Amino acid sequence: MQQFKTLKDLPEQDYFTGGSSACAGCGPSMGLKLALKVLGPETIIVNASGCMTLLPLYPNTPLKASWIHNAIENASSTAAGARHGLDMLGNKDMNVVVYAGDGATYDIGLASLSAVAAKNERIIYICYNNQSFGNTGFQWSTATPYGSETKTTPRGKNNPTGTTAVNKDMVKIMGAHRVYAATASLAYPVDFLNKLSRAKERDGFSYIELLGACTAGWNYDPRLTIRISKLAVRCGMWPMYEIENGILTLNKDFSELKPIDEFLKLQGRYRALPQDGVDRLQVLINEHWAELKEYNGQRYV
Amino acid sequence: MKQTLVTGNEAAAWGARLVRPNYIPTFPITPQTECIETLARWSADGELPGTYFDRMESEHSVMSAAVGAAAVGARVFTASSSQGLLLMHEVLYIAAGMRLPIVMATISRGLSAPVTLWSDHNDFLDQRDSGWLMFHAENNQEVLDMMLQAYRIAEDPRVLLPAMVNMDGYVLSFTDEPITIPSPEMVEEFLPEYNPDHTIAKGRPVTVGPPVLDEYTIFRAQNHVAARNALEVMEEVMDDFDRIFDRRYHLVDEFMLDDAELVLVTQGSMSTTAKAAIMEMREEEGIKVGLLRLRVIRPWPAKAIAEALKGAKAVAVIDRNLAPGRGGIMFPEIVETLYHLDRRPLVSSFVVGLGGNPQTEHKVKEITRKLIDDLETGRPRVEWNDL
Structure with a gap:
């Protein structure tokens, strides 16, 4: 298994080259660029409709690997078909990797993802979570955190909170499928690539959820993508952990979380969240963090 | 070659077995279920070498998986019916647009509401603008024969479109009729291996299903031309079918x-x-x-x-x-x-x-x-x- 210790170990070769149509500072694009360093050119990226669907635009593509875009809700099933097609034709050594947003993962594609994970198909599923339906202009998904404003959960006289639902605990749900499930952050690329490297060697399904900071939707300065990705981890909004065979391992432990306000204040989507909303979000984060600390090293699901 | 009594569902399963598919994604629905159960049994008994029999959680996923497998050059079979066919509807257009020659047996059943299990053709005809080639059989022999022909026509480089072979639910799907099952050697002569050059392969990275701008009309026109080409290809294929199997079909x-x-x-x-x-x-x-x-x-x-x-x-x-x-x-x-x-x-x-x-x-x-x-x-x- 390929192991990386520092940033200097990252492969120089790039399979995501120039000509991408993504925003400056786009987190999900950075994630795919990093992932392809480990996955290499004999990889089929199965994409669910979303921002990343616009990376290739006929007749151009910034990618030096294969790509299938089917629709939004069926990337997992498409990947399963590609996996078995390759296996039956004697191409077992090619990688099949889903790269799908949170709307396509948590919401419309959940049934197909769950079935393919339950069957433990040899697929790596990377969910780039920008906490919204991003490509349509930032609408609510079940990955949107409490208190975030979106275009379909706008703040108003009758609802100062914006998003009142609490986001789904997707990593736990995937962990309960008895597959490898992990979170990752662009602020910790070595950790992300090691997790991918591990997933690549597994004879079964792996789920990696990468926080895909979204400069347009979250409404922040594109220079801040990595800082925000780091603050998300330090503030407990995006804890770094993995679940394998139901056992939880916390990858980044802190004696104390930074207050969530440090993460919120850099982003327009939280700008007008009233203090009681911030307090409530802090409680939710503390509860989740305490749960992870309690089960660290033990059976979690 | 052997004479035997089979249902329409079994005739479709025999068709699938004889074309040696690489992948069969499935989901049960009345009156189609017997077709995939037959294939599941054969697969479990080792009678479908080279085929992976898969079970999905919905018909939408069945067609999505079919697209995934066909996009890497696999020969694919599946079957559906009624509400299931409608659930696939979105992906049927995608399969045709990607020029993937998937073949599907459809077993016609009326649509809800109210619920009926019995046959009419609304489910099948609802797909008539999807870009698929569409055949409708009269009896169980024709179900099997059309399956073989459908693969040959669909995979022809002048066509490269998916195809569905329809039979009426119950009246054919569950009725035994005497049919002739051709030998694997005859089918191999009629239908060679599928070796596409437009799909993903090792050392040949391909982008499948990207967005386009002004070229959209060109791609749609190509679908239309391919479908029109199929008429000529069909006549050739039916001649060849007659030569090998001694049964004559026309448009x-x-x-x-x-x-x-x-x-x-x-x-x-x-x-x-x-x-x-x-x-x-x-x-x-x-x-x-x-x-x-x-x-x-x-x-x-x-x-x-x-x-x-x-x-x-x-x-x-x-x-x-x-x-x-x-x-x-x-x-x-x-x-x-x-x-x-x-x-x-x-x-x-x-x-x-x-x-x-x-x-x-x-x-x-x-x-x-x-x-x-x-x-x-x-x-x-x-x-x-x-x-």
Whole structure:
């Protein structure tokens, strides 16, 4: 298994080259660029409709690997078909990797993802979570955190909170499928690539959820993508952990979380969240963090 | 080669077995389930070497997985029916647009609401603009034969489009009929290995399904050209099928049309009943009636249909389907096809047999008599025969 210790170990070769149509500072694009360093050119990226669907635009593509875009809700099933097609034709050594947003993962594609994970198909599923339906202009998904404003959960006289639902605990749900499930952050690329490297060697399904900071939707300065990705981890909004065979391992432990306000204040989507909303979000984060600390090293699901 | 009694579902399963697919994604739905259960059993018994039998959580995922496998160059089979076929609808267009020659057996069942398990053709005909090649069988032998032909036509480089082979639920799917199952060697001679050069392969990275800008029209036009090409390819394939298997098929099925003044236009299993009624009417009453069965629905074999109907005085289009607010779905297609003839027959429309309402010889005779009346009054009718 390929192991990386520092940033200097990252492969120089790039399979995501120039000509991408993504925003400056786009987190999900950075994630795919990093992932392809480990996955290499004999990889089929199965994409669910979303921002990343616009990376290739006929007749151009910034990618030096294969790509299938089917629709939004069926990337997992498409990947399963590609996996078995390759296996039956004697191409077992090619990688099949889903790269799908949170709307396509948590919401419309959940049934197909769950079935393919339950069957433990040899697929790596990377969910780039920008906490919204991003490509349509930032609408609510079940990955949107409490208190975030979106275009379909706008703040108003009758609802100062914006998003009142609490986001789904997707990593736990995937962990309960008895597959490898992990979170990752662009602020910790070595950790992300090691997790991918591990997933690549597994004879079964792996789920990696990468926080895909979204400069347009979250409404922040594109220079801040990595800082925000780091603050998300330090503030407990995006804890770094993995679940394998139901056992939880916390990858980044802190004696104390930074207050969530440090993460919120850099982003327009939280700008007008009233203090009681911030307090409530802090409680939710503390509860989740305490749960992870309690089960660290033990059976979690 | 062997003679045996099989249901329509089993005939489709035999077709799938003989074409040696790499991948079969499945989901159960009445009345299709027996087809995939047969394949599951064969797979478990090691009788489908080279095939991975898969089980998905929905028909939408079945067609999505079929697309994934076909995109890497696999030969794919699946089957569906009714609500399941409608759930696939979105991905059917995608499969056709990607030019992936997936073949699917469809087993017609009426659509909800209200729920019916019995057959009519709304599920199948709902897919008629999806870009798939669409065949409709009359009996179980034709189900198997059409499956073999469908792969050969779909995989032809001039075509490269997916194809569905339809049979009527219950009437065929669950009825034993004697059929001839060809030997694997004969099928191998007829249908060689599938070696596409437009799909993903090792050392050949391909982008499948990207967005386009102004080129959209070009891609759509290519789909249309490919579907039109299929008509010519079909005739070649049917000749070759006859050479190897000694069974002759045409773009349309003509029955007693040589001197026919009245013609019934039908689809699917009711054609057999209608043919029996026609023979009786000719023998007992001397009525010059014949039948034209539509066996290729897409692409539309307009020339063959117009040619077959050009001598008729009156035509009854018998639709086992309904477009509410419009009427029978095939009726306007036939009228449009005959519009340019020098001498146009009178064309009446009959909607029959919805939700499995049985189509008896008696009803066929009734329609024929109404057609004689129409010829006398000179006015065509639009009618529901079952109400």
